[in-house]
Amino acid sequence: MMILFRALLVSACLIGLAAAQTSPAASRQPVAADRIVAVVNDEVITLYELRSRLDSALAQLQRQGTTLPPRAVLENQMLERLVTDKVQLQFAREIGLRVDDAQLDQALQRIAANNKLTLPQFRAALEKDGIAFASFREEIRSEMTIARLREREVDSRIFISEGEIDNYLAGAAGQGDAGEEYQVAHILLRAPESASPEQIQQLRAKTDQVVDRLRKGEDFAQLAAAYSDAPDGLKGGDLGWRSLPRMPAMFAEVVVTLKVGEVSPVLRSSNGFHLVKLLGKRGGGALPAVQQTHARHILIKVNELVSESEARHTLEGLRERIKYGEKFAELARLFSQDGSASKGGDLGWIYPGDTVPEFERAMNLLAPGEVSQPVQSPFGFHLIEVLERRVQDVSNERQRSAARQTLRDRKRDEAYQDWLRQTRDRAYVELRLEER
Numbered sequence: 064m065m066i067l068f069r070a071l072l073v074s075a076c077l078i079g080l081a082a083a084q085t086s087p088a089a090s091r092q093p094v095a096a097d098r099i100v101a102v103v104n105d106e107v108i109t110l111y112e113l114r115s116r117l118d119s120a121l122a123q124l125q126r127q128g129t130t131l132p133p134r135a136v137l138e139n140q141m142l143e144r145l146v147t148d149k150v151q152l153q154f155a156r157e158i159g160l161r162v163d164d165a166q167l168d169q170a171l172q173r174i175a176a177n178n179k180l181t182l183p184q185f186r187a188a189l190e191k192d193g194i195a196f197a198s199f200r201e202e203i204r205s206e207m208t209i210a211r212l213r214e215r216e217v218d219s220r221i222f223i224s225e226g227e228i229d230n231y232l233a234g235a236a237g238q239g240d241a242g243e244e245y246q247v248a249h250i251l252l253r254a255p256e257s258a259s260p261e262q263i264q265q266l267r268a269k270t271d272q273v274v275d276r277l278r279k280g281e282d283f284a285q286l287a288a289a290y291s292d293a294p295d296g297l298k299g300g301d302l303g304w305r306s307l308p309r310m311p312a313m314f315a316e317v318v319v320t321l322k323v324g325e326v327s328p329v330l331r332s333s334n335g336f337h338l339v340k341l342l343g344k345r346g347g348g349a350l351p352a353v354q355q356t357h358a359r360h361i362l363i364k365v366n367e368l369v370s371e372s373e374a375r376h377t378l379e380g381l382r383e384r385i386k387y388g389e390k391f392a393e394l395a396r397l398f399s400q401d402g403s404a405s406k407g408g409d410l411g412w413i414y415p416g417d418t419v420p421e422f423e424r425a426m427n428l429l430a431p432g433e434v435s436q437p438v439q440s441p442f443g444f445h446l447i448e449v450l451e452r453r454v455q456d457v458s459n460e461r462q463r464s465a466a467r468q469t470l471r472d473r474k475r476d477e478a479y480q481d482w483l484r485q486t487r488d489r490a491y492v493e494l495r496l497e498e499r
Contacts, residue, residue: 101142102493103149108142113496115198117141120297124288132289140289140296142496147294147483150490152205155212159371162207170207171200211439214420217479219441223470231308231466245318246343247310248283248300251480253292254335256488270329270336277326283340292335293480301342308469311477314339334480353415353465357450358426359408361394362401364443374444378437382446385434391448400443412453416468422447 101108117137124131131137155161162170175185186196252270255262273290277283284299291300307315314337317327321341330337361381363374381394392407399408415423425438426447435447 098495100494100496101146102491102495103146104153104491106149106153108145108149113138113142113145116145119194124297124299132285136289137297138496140291142494143292144294144297146490146492146494147487148205148209150487150492151209151212151483153490154216154486155208158215160208160212160215162204162211167200167204167207170203174203211421213479215441217482218471218475219419221471221474221478223467223474227470228463228466231470232462243344244304244306244346245310245341246304246345247302247314247318248287248340248342249293249302249314250283250287250291250296250300250338251293251334252290252336253480253484254333256485266336267329270338273338274329277338283326300340304343304345305472306469308466309472311473313337315473332477334477334484354452354454355412355414356426356452357412358410359391359395359403359406359448359450360401360410360422361391361399361408361446362443363398363445364400371439371444375437375439378444378446382434382436385446391434391446408448414464414468416464416471 097109097111099107100110100113117134120137120141121131121134171185172182175182178185178188180188189196189199250273252266252273254266258266269290273286276286284301287293287296287300288298290296293300295301302310307318310318313330313332317330317339318341321327321339323341323344325341327337327339330339361378363369363377365371365374377398381398384394385391392409395408396404398404401408403410410418413423413426417423418426419440419442421438421440422445425435425445426449429435429447429449431449431451433449435445438445438447
């Protein structure tokens with residue numbers, strides 16, 4: 064993308080030079096030029112990229128009714144977001160993680176369907192709003208890549224022990240009504256990895272400035288857009304509706320002490336300083352029943368001898384054989400490299416959170432009797448078949464599964480912020496936005 068843009072820029076410059084040579088009037092006109100606003104390892108971010116992304120963010124904030132901070136403040140926030148995204152995308156390339164065109168096209172079709180449009184209609188709607196479809200497509204690819212990187216490097220490595228589940232269940236009654244949910248927004252001022260006392264002091268002073276502006280009545284969402292280093296900062300810091308167990312523990316402890324509309328005192332963590340605002344509170348009552356899925360799969364692992372393309376091709380061939388009448392269970396016994404192979408790939412009844420996110424997401428999209436396309440996870444590539452579904456009332460097994468999922472959710476945000484901070488601080492970053 065960057066190479067293409069720079070090539071277009073060079074072409075534009077050459078055209079401008081030719082015009083200048085043939086038109087004296089043109090040579091007297093000022094020509095707007097793009098420039099580099101950041102260097103991230105061996106790549107650059109241009110002013111054109113920054114302003115394009117900022118215009119999109121501003122449009123979103125205006126649709127949400129958020130009072131906008133000064134554009135110069137938002138430029139700095141957006142530049143840091145672009146730096147963080149580029150660092151993650153570079154890391155994804157280093158480890159060979161990519162989203163191919165077929166997967167991207169499926170995602171775009173789902174986005175169009177969610178907007179009750181066909182893909183051609185969705186493309187036309189974007190272009191009517193002045194959004195180039197090719198650019199939008201690559202932005203979605205980047206978002207998908209970053210999401211998969213997070214799942215691989217953070218989510219899939221979160222381990223919940225049986226002891227943690229026991230402790231959670233023993234203390235769950237003291238965490239308030241299990242059905243209660245809270246809408247929370249936050250501001251994070253991130254501390255660098257191995258920050259010096261002077262850096263921490265400067266960051267705390269900046270946090271105190273935000274607190275002072277909140278006390279004077281300024282809008283929390285506006286200040287989040289202007290100051291927060293969290294990925295949701297430009298959305299006003301809104302984390303959405305969550306139960307207490309699904310929040311970071313530090314947030315859960317303070318949220319129960321707040322009234323709707325109140326902001327917490329400054330909270331300190333390894334990632335920096337936080338401010339939390341309670342936007343709303345709802346619910347109460349017994350835990351709802353949960354849906355279980357009975358599924359089976361065939362796993363082909365990727366290693367030094369088997370590439371991603373070979374694993375995918377093998378499963379595509381097996382899917383065709385199933386389509387023409389061969390038994391899934393028999394093929395699983397012959398080909399699957401999972402411990403479930405001896406049982407025909409049968410995984411039994413699966414609760415939410417029992418499998419890695421990539422597997423669960425693909426499984427949830429299947430109807431009973433349907434076989435998936437090859438699905439990539441940290442373990443390799445899978446063919447998944449859903450056999451049946453049921454809704455299970457509260458049981459000891461279900462309580463433990465629900466506890467595992469809520470503990471994973473609680474750890475996920477904290478672990479991702481910690482990983483992101485370390486990854487960002489390991490990169491070479493040179494900011495040039497202030498250069499004129």
